[in-house]
Amino acid sequence: MSAKASSSADREIVITRIINAPRDLVFAAWVDPKHVDKWMGPTGYTTVTQSMDVRPGGMWRFTMSGPQGVFPSRVTYVEVVKPSRLVYKHGADKDNDPEAFDVTVTFEDLGDKTHLTMHSVMPTAAQRETVVKEFKAIEGGYQTLERLAQHVQR
Numbered sequence: 001m002s003a004k005a006s007s008s009a010d011r012e013i014v015i016t017r018i019i020n021a022p023r024d025l026v027f028a029a030w031v032d033p034k035h036v037d038k039w040m041g042p043t044g045y046t047t048v049t050q051s052m053d054v055r056p057g058g059m060w061r062f063t064m065s066g067p068q069g070v071f072p073s074r075v076t077y078v079e080v081v082k083p084s085r086l087v088y089k090h091g092a093d094k095d096n097d098p099e100a101f102d103v104t105v106t107f108e109d110l111g112d113k114t115h116l117t118m119h120s121v122m123p124t125a126a127q128r129e130t131v132v133k134e135f136k137a138i139e140g141g142y143q144t145l146e147r148l149a150q151h152v153q154r
Contacts, residue, residue, distance in 0.1 A: 015145060026114040037049050039144070049061070074094070
């Protein structure tokens with residue numbers, strides 16, 4: 001394990017899933033508001049995109065609403081490698097959110113399937129513990145990828 005990996009292990013959440021759809025389709029569903037609004041978020045949540053500019057330095061502004069509240073959110077893209085990788089900062093829709101976290105999503109081509117990995121790194125171990133316990137982030141991550149899988153298989 002590299003020094004970087006071991007230093008962030010207590011702040012990480014990694015969610016993976018094999019999706020029965022080609023990589024190009026799965027990637028497109030992640031970066032197109034007409035698709036992403038239909039599946040993004042855990043079961044019981046809805047997502048409404050205000051704007052989406054998928055390029056390094058671009059932003060995706062959206063509101064996620066569900067049983068635990070309404071969450072105006074902002075994703076700022078750091079790296080976009082179509083159709084294999086997205087790297088972004090995800091936080092509340094405000095400047096300099098101290099709780100914003102880093103996300104890397106990889107889309108591995110398995111022919112007619114895609115191996116998707118969502119790797120999130122929180123700013124602190126305490127924040128990771130909070131999102132896991134209070135917001136059920138791991139369970140919600142798997143529910144989100146289940147919703148994505150159902151959407152792209154339609």
